[in-house]
Amino acid sequence: xxxxxxxxxxxxxENVEKSDEALEELGHVHSSNSSPLSSETDPPDGxxxxxxxxxxxxxxQFCGFGYVLSFGVYxxxxxxxxxxxxxxxxxxxxxxLTSFMGDSVTLISGPLYDRGWxxxxxxxxxxxxxxxxxxxxxxxxxxxYLIFMVQGVLSGIGTGLMFGPSMAVISQHFSKxxxxxxxxxxxxxxxxxxxxxxxxxxxxxxxxxxxRGVRASAGFVSALLLIACLSMRTRGLPVPTVGYTTVVRKCxxxxxxxxxxxxxxxxxxxxxxxxxxxxxxxVKHGISINFSFYSLVILNAACFIGRCxxxxxxxxxxxLNLAIASTVACSAVIISMMALSDVASVVMLGLAYGYFSGVxxxxxxxxxxxxxxxxxxLGSSLPVLPAFKPIFLxxxxxxxxxxxxxxxxxxxxxxxxxxxxGSSMFMALRLMIYRRRINGNHP
Numbered sequence: 001x002x003x004x005x006x007x008x009x010x011x012x013x014e015n016v017e018k019s020d021e022a023l024e025e026l027g028h029v030h031s032s033n034s035s036p037l038s039s040e041t042d043p044p045d046g047x048x049x050x051x052x053x054x055x056x057x058x059x060x061q062f063c064g065f066g067y068v069l070s071f072g073v074y075x076x077x078x079x080x081x082x083x084x085x086x087x088x089x090x091x092x093x094x095x096x097l098t099s100f101m102g103d104s105v106t107l108i109s110g111p112l113y114d115r116g117w118x119x120x121x122x123x124x125x126x127x128x129x130x131x132x133x134x135x136x137x138x139x140x141x142x143x144x145y146l147i148f149m150v151q152g153v154l155s156g157i158g159t160g161l162m163f164g165p166s167m168a169v170i171s172q173h174f175s176k177x178x179x180x181x182x183x184x185x186x187x188x189x190x191x192x193x194x195x196x197x198x199x200x201x202x203x204x205x206x207x208x209x210x211x212r213g214v215r216a217s218a219g220f221v222s223a224l225l226l227i228a229c230l231s232m233r234t235r236g237l238p239v240p241t242v243g244y245t246t247v248v249r250k251c252x253x254x255x256x257x258x259x260x261x262x263x264x265x266x267x268x269x270x271x272x273x274x275x276x277x278x279x280x281x282x283v284k285h286g287i288s289i290n291f292s293f294y295s296l297v298i299l300n301a302a303c304f305i306g307r308c309x310x311x312x313x314x315x316x317x318x319x320l321n322l323a324i325a326s327t328v329a330c331s332a333v334i335i336s337m338m339a340l341s342d343v344a345s346v347v348m349l350g351l352a353y354g355y356f357s358g359v360x361x362x363x364x365x366x367x368x369x370x371x372x373x374x375x376x377x378l379g380s381s382l383p384v385l386p387a388f389k390p391i392f393l394x395x396x397x398x399x400x401x402x403x404x405x406x407x408x409x410x411x412x413x414x415x416x417x418x419x420x421x422g423s424s425m426f427m428a429l430r431l432m433i434y435r436r437r438i439n440g441n442h443p
Contacts, residue, residue: 059225122232191304
C-alpha cells in the first residue's frame with residue numbers, strides 16, 4: 001500500500017506569523033479553526049471514519065500512557081516485595097524513564113508521521129508495547145536491570161512511537177470540534193490508569209502472582225492495541241514535507257512558544273509525584289492495604305472526569321486561562337499532600353489532584369496547536385515540547401528526598417514549589433499576550 005503524505009491540519013500558512021484570530025483562540029476555543037478552508041480539504045468533523053479513528057486513538061492512549069500512569073502499583077509492589085533490595089528512588093527511575101521515553105520518542109515519530117508513516121508507527125509501537133509486557137512477565141525477583149530495560153526503555157519507546165501520531169491524526173478528521181475530541185481522546189489515558197491499577201493490584205497481590213498477572217495484563221493490552229490499529233484511518237492530503245530542524249528553528253524564534261515550553265517543562269517535573277507515590281504514601285501511613293490499592297484508582301477516576309470536561313470548560317474560559325487555573329490548583333494539592341494521614345485525606349487529595357491534573361493534561365496538545373507558528377507542521381511541532389522536558393527527574397528526585405525515613409513533607413514541598421514556578425510561566429505568557437493585544441501588535 002502506498003502511504004499518503006499526511007498533514008495535521010488543513011491550513012498551511014506561508015508566513016510564520018500569528019494573527020489576531022490565533023490570539024482569540026486562547027480566550028475562546030471556537031475561533032481556533034476560523035481560517036478559511038476549501039471544501040475539498042475541509043475535515044468532515046464527524047462520520048464513521050472520523051469517529052472510528054478517534055476511538056482507535058482513545059485505545060492507544062488507554063494502553064500507552066494509561067499503562068505508564070499506573071506505575072504507582074508497580075512502585076508499591078517493587079518497593080515492598082519484588083525489588084525490596086532497591087531504594088524507592090532507584091525503583092522510580094523505571095517509571096520515570098518510561099514517561100520520559102514516551103515523550104521524547106515523539107522526536108522521531110512526529111516527523112515520520114508527517115512523511116506518511118502513520119500506520120507503520122502504530123504497528124511497530126503496538127508490537128513493542130506488547131512485547132515489553134510479555135518479556136516483563138519473565139523477570140524474577142531482584143532482577144532490577146532486566147525490569148529497568150524492558151519496562152523502562154522498551155515500553156517507553158513503544159508508547160512514544162504511538163502517542164504523538166495518534167493525537168496529531170485527530171486534526172485530519174476534526175476542525176471545529178478538534179479541542180473537544182482531543183480532550184476526549186486524551187481521557188483514554190485516565191480511563192486506562194483507572195482500569196490497569198485495579199487489574200494489576202488484584203493480579204500481582206493476589207493468588208495469580210507476578211508472572212501470570214503481568215502476562216494476563218499483556219494479553220489484555222495486546223487485544224486492545226489490535227483493535228486500535230484496525231480502527232484508525234488517515235486522510236491523504238499531499239503537502240510538502242517540512243524538516244524537523246526547520247520547525248525547531250521557527251519555534252525557537254517564537255517567544256510565546258518558548259514560554260509555553262518552559263512552563264510545561266518545569267511543571268511536569270513535579271507532575272508525577274502524586275501518581276508515583278500516593279499508593280505507597282497511603283500504605284506507609286498505616287491505612288488499610290485494601291483501601292490503599294484503590295488510592296491510585298480514585299486519583300485517576302477524577303483525572304478521567306477532568307480530561308472529559310476540559311474541552312467544554314476551555315470553550316468558555318480559553319485554553320491558556322484554564323491551563324493556568326489547573327496548574328495553580330495542582331500546585332496547592334501537591335503541597336497539601338504533606339497532610340496525608342487517613343482515609344479521608346487520601347480521598348480528598350486524590351480527587352482534587354486527579355481532576356485538575358486531568359484538565360491540564362487534556363490541554364497540552366491543544367496548547368501546542370495554538371502556539372505552533374505553522375499548523376501544517378503540527379506533527380513535527382509536537383516533539384519540540386517534550387524534547388525539553390526533564391520529567392524523568394521528578395520521580396527519582398522525590399524518591400531521594402523521601403529517603404529511607406519516608407519524610408513525606410520534603411518531596412511534597414519541593415514538588416509543589418516547582419509546579420508553582422511552572423504555573424508562573426503560563427501567567428507570564430498570558431500577561432504578554434494581553435499587552436500585545438492592548439498595543440495592537442501581532443505576536
